[in-house]
Amino acid sequence: xxxxxxxxxxxxxxxxxxxxxxxxxxxxxxxxxxxxxxxxxxxxxxxxxxxxxxxxxxxxxxxxxxxxxxxxxxxxxxxxxxxxxxxxxxxxxxxxxxxxxxxxxxxxxxxxxxxxxxxxxxxxxxxxxxxxxxxxxxxxxxxxxxxxxxxxxxxxxxxxxxxxxxxxxxxxxxxxxxxxxxxxxxxxxxxxxxxxxxxxxxxxxxxxxxxxxxxxxxxxxxxxxxxxxxxxxxxxxxxxxxxxxxxxxxxxxxxxxxxxxxxxxxxxxxxxxxxxxxxxxxxxxxxxxx
Amino acid sequence: xxxxxxxxxxxxxxxxxxxxxxxxxxxxxxxxxxxxxxxxxxxxxxxxxxxxxxxxxxxxxxxxxxxxxxxxxxxxxxxxxxxxxxxxxxxxxxxxxxxxxxxxxxxxxxxxxxxxxxxxxxxxxxxxxxxxxxxxxxxxxxxxxxxxxxxxxxxxxxxxxxxxxxxxxxxxxxxxxxxxxxxxxxxxxxxxxxxxxxxxxxxxxxxxxxxxxxxxxxxxxxxxxxxxxxxxxxxxxxxxxxxxxxxxxxxxxxxxxxxxxxxxxxxxxxxxxxxxxxxxxxxxxxxxxxxxxxxxxxxxxxxxxxxxxxxxxxxxxxxxxxxxxxxxxxxxxxxxxxxxxxxxxxxxxxxxxxxxxxxxxxxxxxxxxxxxxxxxxxxxxxxxxxxxxxxxxxxxxxxxxxxx
Numbered sequence: 001x002x003x004x005x006x007x008x009x010x011x012x013x014x015x016x017x018x019x020x021x022x023x024x025x026x027x028x029x030x031x032x033x034x035x036x037x038x039x040x041x042x043x044x045x046x047x048x049x050x051x052x053x054x055x056x057x058x059x060x061x062x063x064x065x066x067x068x069x070x071x072x073x074x075x076x077x078x079x080x081x082x083x084x085x086x087x088x089x090x091x092x093x094x095x096x097x098x099x100x101x102x103x104x105x106x107x108x109x110x111x112x113x114x115x116x117x118x119x120x121x122x123x124x125x126x127x128x129x130x131x132x133x134x135x136x137x138x139x140x141x142x143x144x145x146x147x148x149x150x151x152x153x154x155x156x157x158x159x160x161x162x163x164x165x166x167x168x169x170x171x172x173x174x175x176x177x178x179x180x181x182x183x184x185x186x187x188x189x190x191x192x193x194x195x196x197x198x199x200x201x202x203x204x205x206x207x208x209x210x211x212x213x214x215x216x217x218x219x220x221x222x223x224x225x226x227x228x229x230x231x232x233x234x235x236x237x238x239x240x241x242x243x244x245x246x247x248x249x250x251x252x253x254x255x256x257x258x259x260x261x262x263x264x265x266x267x268x269x270x271x272x273x274x275x276x277x278x279x280x281x282x283x284x285x286x287x288x289x290x
Numbered sequence: 291x292x293x294x295x296x297x298x299x300x301x302x303x304x305x306x307x308x309x310x311x312x313x314x315x316x317x318x319x320x321x322x323x324x325x326x327x328x329x330x331x332x333x334x335x336x337x338x339x340x341x342x343x344x345x346x347x348x349x350x351x352x353x354x355x356x357x358x359x360x361x362x363x364x365x366x367x368x369x370x371x372x373x374x375x376x377x378x379x380x381x382x383x384x385x386x387x388x389x390x391x392x393x394x395x396x397x398x399x400x401x402x403x404x405x406x407x408x409x410x411x412x413x414x415x416x417x418x419x420x421x422x423x424x425x426x427x428x429x430x431x432x433x434x435x436x437x438x439x440x441x442x443x444x445x446x447x448x449x450x451x452x453x454x455x456x457x458x459x460x461x462x463x464x465x466x467x468x469x470x471x472x473x474x475x476x477x478x479x480x481x482x483x484x485x486x487x488x489x490x491x492x493x494x495x496x497x498x499x500x501x502x503x504x505x506x507x508x509x510x511x512x513x514x515x516x517x518x519x520x521x522x523x524x525x526x527x528x529x530x531x532x533x534x535x536x537x538x539x540x541x542x543x544x545x546x547x548x549x550x551x552x553x554x555x556x557x558x559x560x561x562x563x564x565x566x567x568x569x570x571x572x573x574x575x576x577x578x579x580x581x582x583x584x585x586x587x588x589x590x591x592x593x594x595x596x597x598x599x600x601x602x603x604x605x606x607x608x609x610x611x612x613x614x615x616x617x618x619x620x621x622x623x624x625x626x627x628x629x630x631x632x633x634x635x636x637x638x639x640x641x642x643x644x645x646x647x648x649x650x651x652x653x654x655x656x657x658x659x660x661x662x663x664x665x666x667x668x669x670x671x672x673x674x675x676x677x678x679x680x681x682x683x684x685x686x687x688x689x690x691x692x693x694x
Contacts, residue, residue, distance in 0.1 A: 067593050087501055099599045110594035114612050124598035127608065169594075176598060 011206050011227045013045030018180060018211050019064065024073035024084065026056075026063055033059045034070065035235040041180070046212045048222040048243070051232035052258055057215045060232070061182050064213070065102040066095040077101050078179055100128070103173025107185040109165040111157040117144065117168050118153045121175045128176065136175075143171040147201050163194030167201050174205075181205065183214040217262060223247065231255045300678055307670050355397045356387070357414050357426075366395055370417040373397040375410055445660040449651045453661055456644035457668045463561070463633040463643060467568035468626050472580075474518075474573025479580035480606075481515025484508060515577065522574035528635050531567040535639040538563055564636035572629055576622065583618035584610060619687060623680035627673050634669070644668055 021039035025032070033056045041047055049057040062068040063084075064075055070084035080097035112120050121140040125131040131139075144150050147167040152160055157168070166186055173181060183202065187195040199221050206212055206225045216222065222229055223243045230240040231250075239246060239255050250256045355373060368386035372379055385396040395416060413427040487495065492505040522530065538558050545552040558566075587610050595605040637646035648665035652658040 065597055067597060085496070087496060087504075096599065096601075099597060102597070104594070104597035106590060106594060108590055110588070110590035112591065112594070112609055112613075114616065123608065124600060127604050128599040172598070 011044060011046040011212075011225060013042035013211070013227060016043040017041070018043040018045075018078060019213070020074075020076040021060075021064070022074045024060070024063060024070050024075065026059055026068060026070040033235050034063065036073070037235070037237065039230075039237070041211060041213060043179070043211050044209050045227045046206045046214065046225050048226040048229045049213065049215045049232060050217075050222070050229055050246075050258070050262070051238075054234075055232045056235040057232045058184055061104075061184050061213060061215055064180075064182060065099050065104055067104075100176065101179045102182055103170075103176060103178035103180070104182045105166065105169050105173055105184065105186045107188050109157070109162070109169045109189070111165055111168055111172070113157050115156075116153070117149065117155050117157070117160070120157070120168060121172045124172070125175050139175060140171070143174050144168075146174075146204075147171045148197070161194060162190045163197045166190065166198045170198075170201055170205070179211060181210055181212045183212060183216065185215050185217070187216065187218055219247065219262065231258065233258070300674075300681070304674055304678075307667065307674055355399065355412070355414070357394045357397070357416065365419055367417050367419045368395050371395050371397075372413075372415040374413045374415075377411070377413075439657060440659060441663065442655070442657045442660045445651070445655045445657050446664055449655075449661055450664050453644060453647045453651060453664045454668050456642060456647040456665070457672060459561075459641065459643040460630060460633050460669070460672060463564060463568065463636065463641070464626065464630050467565050467572060467633075468622070468629055470565065470569035471572035471576050471625075471629075472622065474569060475576030475580045476611075478515045478518055478573060478577030479584055481511035482519070482577060482581045483512075483584060485512045519574045519577050522571050527567070527571045527632060528638065530571055531564060531635055531639055534567045534570075535560060535563040538566075560636070560639045560641045564633075564639060564641045568629065568633065568636070572625055572632075576618075576625060579618050579621045579625070580614065583614040583621075586617050587613045616687060620680070620684050623676075623683065627676055627680065630672050630676065631669060 017040055019039070019041035021037055024034050024037040024039070026034040033054075037056075037060060039060070049060065051057045059068055063070045064077065066082065073084050075082045075084065075098065077098045078101050080094050080101065082091060082094040082098055112123065115123060118137065118140050121143060122131075122133070122136040125136040125139065126133065141150070141153070144153055147170055149160075149164060149167055149171070152164060152168075157165055160168070170181075170186075186202065187198050190198065195218070199218060202212070202214070202221070203225050214221075214226070226243050228240060229243045229246040231238045231246060231252075231254075233254050239250060239252050241251075246255070247259060250259060357371075365388060366386060368384045371384045373382065373384070374380060380397070380399065382397055382399065385398065387394050387396055395414075397414075411427060413425060415423060415425045417423050486492070486505050486509045489502070489506070492502050495501070542552060542555055542557055546555070591609055591613065592605055595609045596602075600608070633643055634645040637643060637649065640646060644665045645662075648661040651661035655661070
């Protein structure tokens, strides 16, 4: 495993283990989606999960904050440990404890359409943290400024673009001051020209030291921001390494064939992250690319 | 543009309804006018068969005028009763019909009597043995039988206020019932959605008896709600109204005979039982509407809310239900308008709403069409009024959705 510090990546994280997943099993009926996943994320790390659809990467993300109930295994986030497969009060308490530490950003935004942008952001702090309204509004103002949407504070989700919606969703998740941010294909539902603004916010967030687990197909983002990439297939981790190594020197045949499909062809404009270098192909490209 | 379309659709209907009401309240005299009186006739009469409008009466073919008389304290004294036509008293011997098992007095008119032409004014004087006199007059037009009146504008003019006041009762019944129905529907829908796992699934999930018991206990609201909707959607509303009206009285009587704490429990009024039946029935239908509305809120909304740490109840109250309410407003509007008309069913338990009042007037005046048409017009105006507001509301929602 690529530990923190072993690679000179920008968001390598600290030694503190923030997320620890052990022996996680999840099945939908007869379909075994996660087959014993072990997984560690250090504080400050940015981990990108890759894999074909149905490989279990979204499910893993959703298991971490219990949007899906795993059948077996333990998940620890910060100082809260969930023993999956339980249903008692302690388990439910742990679920709540984990959710308080995780912010989640969804593929299709899931903003509350009956609430304005500001109301979306202050909803959880008011209800869950019992924050005073003035304080929550002040925090919302800061967060909206952080994602560059100060001028959209009083708009409704229906009145703003997809990229703006996703930035509001990020601000909404940040409003709970999470230790960990989970991104579930945050740019997949966006028009290509709107992807950059969201990725920039995510990059800024990573630069500010946020621990992030990201499911994405944005290879440029993965290369520039991720400290670690994990390739998943059929419910297990096939390979994990630094983005450079994983993309250009994959060890497993499965990884290679996947990357053949996912990596951009020569000449594609892959520069979407502001300031990020395009993912160089040329002589670095794996042989299988032909 | 939409606004114009709405106006084009609604205005003609509204104008038509207004014209109808105008006609009902101030119709021209071509509807055979007749005297209307709030004093109910004591006597009714049987029209002699020979006196029909189609027969020109030149010679009397031999018949009689039968005057039905409701006996009061004293029996009628046939010998002193009189019949006069156009002011001329006929010399004839009235028969007391009570002798042959009937009611009233029969005036046999001899065949030799020559009926005058034109309008015949009949007048009967009834005298009881105690000496009370009652007289009653009527007119045959053109020497024939009185033409049956189709729409009696006189009755309408006299009674429309009384009938229309039933409209207020209708609105009260509708608004109160729909409010209670929505409360029932909210709980019904939450119950219908708390289905939990099946026995098999629950056992397979944890292989634990305590989980199985807990899961089964959580299904009780589902069973209750399912029973409720099944029962109230599976039996006629009219039956429910009658059962609740008579049943509540019966249950209280039954309880009072056994336990003294029920001594001071009064019988619920017809209005209260009517509201109970209507709201329970419509609550059952709205339960399904609400259930569909809640299910129509995307799953992602719940997930986003949970991910933010909101509890299940907070998610339901703050995120799901507000969106579900918006979705069900058109359907609730439809049911509201249907309910306006279904309130007419509580006339069977004597709630003085529109139909009941119209029927009372019909019974008193003997003219059924006139008061019932007044009631119909009021119902129609109410539904037009509320349809208009519903259309406006829906348009606004559509506008909101278009923004979405």
